[in-house]
Amino acid sequence: MSQGSHQIQTQAQLLAQTLSPQQILVVKLLELPTMELEERVRAEILDNPALEEGKDFSEQDHSDEFEADFNEDETYNNNEDLSLGDYRTEDDIPDYKLQEHNRSRGEVAEEIPFSESVSFYEMLLEQLRMQPLTEEEKTMAEYLIGSLDDDGLLRKGISTLIDELMLYRGIYTNQEEVERILSIIQDFDPAGIGARNLQECLLLQLKRKPNSALKKVEWEIIEKYCDDFTRKNKDKIIQRLNITEEIYDEAVNELTKLNPRPGSSLGDIMGKNFQQIIPDFLVETEDDGTISFTLNNGNIPELHLSREFNELLEEHTTNKENQSKESQAAFLFLKQKVDAAQGFINAIKQRQQTLVATMQAIIDLQRPFFLEGDETLLKPMILKDVAEKAKLDVSTISRVSNSKFVQTNFGIFPLRFFFSDAFTADGGEELSAREIKQILKECVDHENKENPYNDDELTELLREKGYPIARRTTAKYRQQLNIPNARLRREP
Numbered sequence: 393m394s395q396g397s398h399q400i401q402t403q404a405q406l407l408a409q410t411l412s413p414q415q416i417l418v419v420k421l422l423e424l425p426t427m428e429l430e431e432r433v434r435a436e437i438l439d440n441p442a443l444e445e446g447k448d449f450s451e452q453d454h455s456d457e458f459e460a461d462f463n464e465d466e467t468y469n470n471n472e473d474l475s476l477g478d479y480r481t482e483d484d485i486p487d488y489k490l491q492e493h494n495r496s497r498g499e500v501a502e503e504i505p506f507s508e509s510v511s512f513y514e515m516l517l518e519q520l521r522m523q524p525l526t527e528e529e530k531t532m533a534e535y536l537i538g539s540l541d542d543d544g545l546l547r548k549g550i551s552t553l554i555d556e557l558m559l560y561r562g563i564y565t566n567q568e569e570v571e572r573i574l575s576i577i578q579d580f581d582p583a584g585i586g587a588r589n590l591q592e593c594l595l596l597q598l599k600r601k602p603n604s605a606l607k608k609v610e611w612e613i614i615e616k617y618c619d620d621f622t623r624k625n626k627d628k629i630i631q632r633l634n635i636t637e638e639i640y641d642e643a644v645n646e647l648t649k650l651n652p653r654p655g656s657s658l659g660d661i662m663g664k665n666f667q668q669i670i671p672d673f674l675v676e677t678e679d680d681g682t683i684s685f686t687l688n689n690g691n692i693p694e695l696h697l698s699r700e701f702n703e704l705l706e707e708h709t710t711n712k713e714n715q716s717k718e719s720q721a722a723f724l725f726l727k728q729k730v731d732a733a734q735g736f737i738n739a740i741k742q743r744q745q746t747l748v749a750t751m752q753a754i755i756d757l758q759r760p761f762f763l764e765g766d767e768t769l770l771k772p773m774i775l776k777d778v779a780e781k782a783k784l785d786v787s788t789i790s791r792v793s794n795s796k797f798v799q800t801n802f803g804i805f806p807l808r809f810f811f812s813d814a815f816t817a818d819g820g821e822e823l824s825a826r827e828i829k830q831i832l833k834e835c836v837d838h839e840n841k842e843n844p845y846n847d848d849e850l851t852e853l854l855r856e857k858g859y860p861i862a863r864r865t866t867a868k869y870r871q872q873l874n875i876p877n878a879r880l881r882r883e884p
Contacts, residue, residue, distance in 0.1 A: 413735075414735050414738070414739065416560070416562075417735065417736070417739045418739045418742050418743060419560060419791065420560070421739050421740065421743045422743050422746060422747075422788065422791050422792060423791045423794065423795065424795075425670070425672060425795045425796060425797070426670045426671075426672050426688055426689070426690045426692070427670050427690065429690075429692060429743075430690055430691055430692045433692055433693065433695070433740070434693075436736055437693075437695075440729055440732055440733050440736070441698060441701070441729060442697060442698045442701040442726070442729035442730045442732070442733040443695060443697070443698065443732075443733040443736060443737075444695070444696055444697070444698045444699075445693035445694065445695060445696075446693060446694060446696070513537055513538065513540070515581075516537045516540075516577065516580055516585065517534065517537060519580045519581065520533050520534065520537065520577075520580075523576060525576075528563060529573060531561055531563060532557060532561070532563060532565065532569075532570070532573045533573050533576065533577060535553070535556070535557055535560075535561055536553065536570075536573060536574055536577055536586070537577060539553065539556075540585070540586065540655060541655070542655055543652075543653035543654070543655045543871075544582075544584065544585045544586070544587075544653060544654040544655025545586075545587050545588065545589070545593060545653075545655070546574070546586055546587065546588050547588070550567050550570050550571065551567070553570055554566065554567065554570060557570075574586055578596055582651070582654045583596055583597040583599075583600050583654065584596045584597045584650070584651060584652075584654035585654045585655065587654075590618070590622070590652055591614060591615075591618040593650075593652055593654065594614045594618070594647070594650050594652070595611070595614055595615060597650045597651070597654075598610055598611055598614065598650070606639070606642060606643060606646065609633065609635060609639060609640075609643045610643045610646055610647055612633055613629060613633070613643060613644075613647065614647070616632075617629050617632065617633075621644075621647070626640065648879070648880065652871070653871070653874070670688065670690055670797075671688055671797045671798055671799035671804055672687070672688055672747065672796040672797055672798065672807075673685055673686070673687060673688060673747075673751050673796070673797075673798040673799065673807075674686045674687075674688050674798075674799050675751075675755065675762060675798055675799065675800045675801075676800075676801065677762055677763055677800070677801050681763060683755055683759065683762050683763070685751055685752075685755065685798075687744060687747055687748060687751075688799075689744075695733075695736070695737050695740065696737075697730060697733055697734065697737075698733070701726060701729065701730055701733075702730075704726055746784065746788060746792065747792060747796075749782040749783070749784060750778060750782050750784065750788075750789060750792045750793075751798070752782070753778045753781035753782040754773075754778055754807070754810055756781060757771065757773050757777060757778065757781060757810075758770055758771060758773065758810050761810070762800060765800070765801065765802030765803075767826065767830070768826075768827060768830060770810060770812065770826055770827075772812055772825070773810060773811055773812060774811060774812075775789045775790055775793070775811065778793075778811075792807065793807040793808050793811065794807075794808070812825045812826040825869070828854065828859050828861065828869060829869050829872065829873055831854060831857055831859060832850060832854065832866065832869055832870065832873065832875075833873055833875070835850055835853050835854070836850070836870075836875055836881070839881075841881065841882065841883040842882065842883060843882070844878040844881040844882055845878060846877070846878040847863050847866050847867045847870065847877070847878075848863055850866050850870070851863045851866045854866065
């Protein structure tokens with residue numbers, strides 16, 4: 393186990409070494425939605441005086457090259473020059489706001505605000521701010537919270553989180569530290585948040601109940617016989633725990649009150665609070681079948697290098713005679729700021745290009761939906777499909793789809809809406825998991841509520857309709873649809 397962990401850690405370290413600061417910057421910007429990117433850009437403008445917003449209408453010749461002569465000891469050397477040609481080109485005036493294909497240049501895209509309920513992520517972050525943690529610990533906790541699934545459970549492995557924290561946050565940590573931070577999150581409300589499986593989720597909720605003889609029975613059922621509990625192996629549990637049927641029924645009655653999806657419940661609780669979502673993509677479908685899209689840059693300003701900094705660089709580089717150590721230090725400071733400014737501009741441009749490539753690939757793969765707006769027309773599509781189409785890495789597509797929204801003629805959707813696993817039917821036909829879920833929902837909607845279908849019966853119904861999936865898959869899809877089990881759906 394120790395050897396395996398060491399191997400994973402070594403591989404992750406080798407991978408981390410291949411990521412330059414520029415690549416890390418691109419990754420961080422890629423994860424940001426439009427509104428957060430705007431805040432990030434304006435913060436960078438305030439932090440770096442070499443970066444300015446707006447168009448640069450300067451007509452000066454950008455073909456000049458600046459050279460400086462400094463060695464490692466900060467002494468003047470006539471034989472070594474630092475070239476600044478990279479910062480004195482026409483790229484100093486970037487136009488990273490992509491051209492619109494379906495509007496005139498002067499026409500402003502209509503911005504349609506969209507509201508959704510405050511997510512449990514935000515509520516958890518609010519609780520996190522109240523914790524006496526170091527900045528590094530808070531960064532780790534924020535990353536763990538961001539890794540939670542929509543139901544509030546953490547399904548990423550600890551080793552995976554360790555590698556990701558190192559790669560994307562620059563934090564070198566270990567299993568014990570990650571688990572310690574996770575335990576802090578698990579103390580947040582609602583109970584069960586941050587659990588790694590159903591068993592841990594229920595135990596976290598039981599932990600907060602007052603001690604009693606019945607709680608002890610509930611704890612033993614979940615801790616020792618959770619699988620039997622979910623499979624309703626009543627007799628086996630009664631025999632193993634040596635309890636009466638009445639006590640078992642009472643314990644189960646209390647256990648069914650626990651919430652296996654704490655994240656969803658928090659979203660429902662906060663459903664009356666709203667936040668504005670700005671779509672990152674604007675897709676329009678014409679009557680002739682033409683599909684076009686634009687990247688919504690919101691109020692993100694255009695950026696260029698400061699003219700003042702360019703003039704200062706020119707002054708320092710043209711006056712090479714009698715340069716003091718202070719002048720050399722000033723030049724290095726100017727160059728550092730210009731370097732950072734140009735790197736940030738390039739990162740913004742690369743982000744835009746990546747987003748465009750990703751959205752175009754999704755439109756190409758899901759063209760029937762964008763034409764008709766019918767959810768059943770969505771084809772099976774996973775991250776790998778889009779990555780191959782866009783010629784990008786799978787991890788890149790994952791970051792793009794994580795927090796982005798697209799506005800279509802048929803409404804606003806999160807980008808992850810267009811992804812679903814494929815399922816191969818008996819005849820070899822590839823079916824979407826979304827399609828199977830739709831059929832499953834229809835089966836539940838038309839069932840006899842006095843005697844609702846259990847998962848075995850639902851599985852058999854799906855088989856009859858041409859969807860031969862396993863029982864556990866049926867249960868998973870039912871849970872994802874927020875459909876309770878048969879016992880809870882029964883109506884008198």
